[in-house]
Amino acid sequence: MNKSVKRIMRGFGQLVLVNLVLWGMICNNANAKDYYFSSVNGNDISNNGSSSNSPWKSISKLQSIVNNLNAGDIVYFERGSEWDMSKLKIDGVNGNSSNYVVFKAYGNGPEPILSGKKTVAGFSQSGNVWSITDWDFSDNKAMRVIPGLFIDGKWYPVSRTPNEGYYTTNTTETKLYIEDYSHSWSTDEFSGGTVVARTAAWQWDKALIAGNSSGKIDLWSPGFMYTIKHSPTSYFIQNHVNCLDKNGEWAYSFSQNKLQVFYSSDLNTRDVKFTAVDTIIAIDNSSYLRFENIHFTGANMYAFNFDGGSNFVIDNCIFDYIGKSALKSKNAKNFYFTNNDVSKVFRNGVMFNYNGTTQIKENRLNSIG
Numbered sequence: 001m002n003k004s005v006k007r008i009m010r011g012f013g014q015l016v017l018v019n020l021v022l023w024g025m026i027c028n029n030a031n032a033k034d035y036y037f038s039s040v041n042g043n044d045i046s047n048n049g050s051s052s053n054s055p056w057k058s059i060s061k062l063q064s065i066v067n068n069l070n071a072g073d074i075v076y077f078e079r080g081s082e083w084d085m086s087k088l089k090i091d092g093v094n095g096n097s098s099n100y101v102v103f104k105a106y107g108n109g110p111e112p113i114l115s116g117k118k119t120v121a122g123f124s125q126s127g128n129v130w131s132i133t134d135w136d137f138s139d140n141k142a143m144r145v146i147p148g149l150f151i152d153g154k155w156y157p158v159s160r161t162p163n164e165g166y167y168t169t170n171t172t173e174t175k176l177y178i179e180d181y182s183h184s185w186s187t188d189e190f191s192g193g194t195v196v197a198r199t200a201a202w203q204w205d206k207a208l209i210a211g212n213s214s215g216k217i218d219l220w221s222p223g224f225m226y227t228i229k230h231s232p233t234s235y236f237i238q239n240h241v242n243c244l245d246k247n248g249e250w251a252y253s254f255s256q257n258k259l260q261v262f263y264s265s266d267l268n269t270r271d272v273k274f275t276a277v278d279t280i281i282a283i284d285n286s287s288y289l290r291f292e293n294i295h296f297t298g299a300n301m302y303a304f305n306f307d308g309g310s311n312f313v314i315d316n317c318i319f320d321y322i323g324k325s326a327l328k329s330k331n332a333k334n335f336y337f338t339n340n341d342v343s344k345v346f347r348n349g350v351m352f353n354y355n356g357t358t359q360i361k362e363n364r365l366n367s368i369g
Helices: 003-030 059-066
Strands: 034-037 074-078 088-091 101-106 113-115 117-119 124-126 129-133 149-151 154-156 167-169 177-179 194-200 203-212 216-219 233-238 250-253 258-262 272-275 277-284 287-292 295-307 310-315 318-322 325-330 333-338 341-345 348-351 358-361 364-368
Touching: 034 059, 059 088, 113 277, 272 295, 318 325, 325 341, 341 348, 348 364
Parallel strands: 034 074, 074 101, 088 277, 101 287, 113 295, 277 295, 287 310, 295 318, 295 325, 310 333, 318 341, 325 348, 333 358, 341 364
Antiparallel strands: 117 272, 124 129, 129 258, 149 154, 149 272, 167 233, 177 216, 194 203, 194 233, 203 216, 250 258
């Protein structure tokens, strides 16, 4: 066989290979499916979820199919829809570099909302303090940073004393108590609450109150994470019923599973919501996932918690009222976190660990920590 014929055959073989690859990509994309969800117009029973005219309704329905998603599949959330008590576990779902598994918005209006909030009703009244106990709060209690209470859509922070400014203490070094003899508190007036102290010029730390006397606050071990480094230092007390004195202020007792709210009118006539989900979306051992144009709100811990996997895109999303971090990753790598609005996150904005190539750009962060 002469050289010209060999070159022609080699070129023909390469062309066939390219066509086979392209054909495989086309076939793979042709097998991709679309799934539609609407909290307003959806129905998990009578609709098939395959079009905007026949959407499914619930996050529980999404959970039933999410771990069977394949490369190129798209999950659509209707704009203007909102799902309270959203909790989704994605495990072993893999797209590829050409065809991500995508979660995104469709339709017109505001971004669809995945929320960790729960409607709370049936309060009992004692003066201006309204209480409710024994309601479902099933997630892990130990590490929560509860971001707030919402009444008729308005956010209210946890109760504190003083209402503005700070008390001061000359206590240093110790982690297990602070002294402030400018007060005449009743014994154990704030037991079970939280003290927040400025342990260093650049940091605040908090600890649970074991009990108190008129001028000394004892803390449950291990107390503060860090010792108090300077004197005098600022502190305040929060999350206790004896701090309640302003409309909308609240306190939550983990040991009693009791929520108490200060409100001067009938709280049972209001739309009251409390954050009751720790993590909205937990993602394990997955890859090539993309999330865009979705609003995540009201999680006690994280909007996203990644464990393992790689190649994730989060673009043009909204995160607010998150207890610890909008996103946490562990042993996951290659993130693209772009064009997002992150606000009112009460510890860290985003947390990346072992990330390979990570791009964080053109995001807007406000009221973090």
